Amino acid sequence: MTGARPDSGCVFCAARDEGMTHHLVVWCGATALVILNKYPYNNGHLMVVPHRHVSSLGALSPGEWQEVALLTQRAEAVLQLAYRPAGINVGINLGKAAGAGIDDHLHVHLVPRWAGDTNFITAIGETRVLPESLDAAAQRLRPIFGAVMAAADGDQAVV
DSSP, X not given: OTTOOTTTTOHHHHHHHHGGGSTTEEEEOSSEEEEEOSSOSXXXXXXXXXXXXXXXXXXXXXHHHHHHHHHHHHHHHHHHHHHOOSEEEEEOOOSGGGTXXXXXXXXXXXXXXXXXXXXXXXXXHSOOOOSSOHHHHHHHHHHHHHHHHHHHHTTOOOO
């Protein structure tokens, strides 16, 4: 589109613009935010997203990368407190060929995992079965994120 911003139509930029009023955003930082995945693999599937619409790690400023890394670390602590998973997958898919569903706005996935959590429904029915709604997950995670960030600011243990 002629004259369109490069981030127009981007779901992450829309969430950034709405901030904490967006129903899936659980934390907003100065240069990055944490949002629930609209199509989660498991309950609590979070994404850390820089505010700026960039598609590669190299495009981030050192400060942006620092906050993305810090929020990824804090999101791990939040997921441990909220869901007590047996493990967490953390990953970044750069480009469509690498599996990125949204390849023009960088984001880091955090997926809580439990032994035996693979589900054949996803493979054969293109459906995911989750016992917790996204709105319920957001309501659960927001206060925990606030507590983790406050504890981290005070240099207290968060998990």
